[in-house]
Amino acid sequence: MKADREGGCANDELAWPRASAGHLAPEWVDSFAAVPRALFLSDLIWAHDMPTGRSVPVSRDVDPVGWQRAAEANVPIVTQWDDGQHAGTSPGTVPTSSASMPSVVAGMLRDLDVREGMRVLEVGTGTGWNAGLLAHRLGGDQVVSVEIDAAVTERARTALTRAGLDPEVVHGDGARGWPKGAPYDRVIITAGVRTVPLDWLQQVRPGGAILTPWGTHYSDQDALLRLTVREDGSAAGPFLRMVEFMKLRNQRLDWNRFREHVPQFPGDADVSRTRLTLAELGDRYDTLRFVMGLRVPDCAHVVNQPDTGTAKAWFFDLLSRSWAAVVFRDGEPEPTVYQSGPRRLWDEVESAHRWWTACGSPDLTRFGLTVGRDGQRAWLDDPGNSWPV
Template sequence: MTLTSEQEGRAGDELARSLLETGALTPEWAQTFRAVPRKLFLPDLIWAHDMATGRSVPLSRNDDPEGWARAAYANVPLVIQWDDGKHTGTAPGTVPTSSASMPSVVAAMLRDLDVSDGMRVLEVGTGTGWNSGLLAHRLGSANVVSVEIDGAVTEQARGALKRAGLSPEVIHGDGADGWAHGAPYDRVIVTAGVRAVPPHWLEQTRPGGIILAPWGTHYSDQDALIRLTMGKDGSATGPFLRMVEFMKLRDQRLDWNRFRDHVPEFPGNADVSSTPVTLADLGDRYESVRFAMGLRVPDCAHVVNRSDAGTGKAWFFDLTSRSWAAAVFRSGEPEATVYQSGPRRLWDEVEAAYRWWVSRGKPEHTRFGLTITPEGQRAWLDEPADSWPL
């Protein structure tokens, strides 16, 4: 059974209405959302991602057209590619590498992009082509350039856009390079998580222009949406708006295999100490303390192996040397045991960062921001003047 045109129309209207009620979708974008439905850009096989359980459920347009269509109009993320295209079959792959974002996330990012008629936009990460299709409908196809690193995804997006009657320029290339031939841009919107803002994006954005991107550190897998405004001096600065979750730029993914030789044996000759900091103090997946710690402890990756709420082992690895640290927490014990090895005292930095965060009133991620220059990145709290290098 398939949904009738009337049923799809109602589903589209209901989605737009719900997004308008939450404020994710603004009236300026409502007509475009109804005119350019996500359904037009989805392949025959998709995986609907359940945010609560983390499970991805395959849906085939051929085998279950009604379920496929309902997912297309639902406010859920849909995976369209696993393992950089190496995956086959209907079962979920190992790592999702291309997706159609939740409509609420897409709408809110377009709202924050703050476009107006005549603006030129560069999109990094074409994916399904839906986002560039929305931009092209609103601004005109000639004003939109989108860059996608995956060749198969690029061709799929081009075909979907053509069938939708839209023709933004879709480039097969590395989004980190931007697209100089179409510069300067009034807006740059990035649909992949970044750990460093590439200098090409700054070079290709006009003074006063906006760069909107999910940004985070290797300390955790968290991203927060940064809204950078370009200055006349070639730098860009701006605040974090809210937490988001995106697949990372391919050349900025964290390869955990690089840490295999950091700890040849545990604890080995590591220095041993103790700390009153608890496992809960380090924060959970969506808590701002983890984001803040990443800003204060640069070039560090960490992972926590939990047994229960108060028991577990937290690992910390230096990205530039073979220094490492581990903190072993046990429920009911007043202090954790800390092991540190190498020239960099990683746990000392982590504990100092936590105490700094507490001393500043436990600031949420929205109190932080970034300043980007051709020379590098600086993070700040409340004001760019209170900044430090990353």
């Protein structure tokens, strides 16, 4: 279930492992050498081309040299489209399983901070490569990996057996963890989540850690979050860096739910102006857009830019039919704002931007999350400075 973005390139100059500097910890060198990613890839893969953003099909039967080059490159590789409903060599609509960039895998295993004797739960087996690395380092009896897709599960089991590795691979809903194997010292999630399930917290020893990509429905962004489980069963920890993963299947955002929000545009929406520019809403991969999601909860955001001269930013409330839209046109000093419904979403966005600026435009690593029975709370610098998300 993995996909992510953290730099890299499809050409040989940045091929793995030459791109591993700063990612691969010394204690993982032997495992990465003994358990190459190529062992876990099918004959047909779709390698991500960084310059164009396209997924390029590569067949081992047709182009064995190109296939091997892609397998060893520091790029993510899609291994399934559309929850397995896609057929053929061309890319499908939505990537739903993949092999992550080696640098991302190495960085996450470094941050997981496992030691011999620890027991680890992985949510999202995918190809099985990450589980194989963990099993090589810790022993198969110390690793449990859960995968929701039956076909993906079987392929991973086959690949692990072929590689001589034997972690426990379970076909099930990873959002529920795997209580039969608990308690765990570490839990690592290889899919983006929007809500940290309490089941994960309950299956980790106090002092243990959960490492997961986390974000809000405001955008597709994820930030790597490292939570430490407390004696009272809650957990808290900082965001480490931006990543981007396929979302946990039962937490995906269904955009069709907003079809009834705007039956006719602009309808009876209130009209105003703003001085904020499109650039000030944040780029796809920067901290600002992520923080906007923390400060404007239960809101989905998307930008439509049909041509170079006009863009429309949409904001939809997840709990009501409130919506907002801002139309940005080249040469127009104050974009036009439309807001409808009891929740003034654009007012909240402007307020969030003012707050971030007043705080000195803090970097991602100054933020964190606390999770407990009372929900999720984001914070700046200290868990005491928190608010619900």
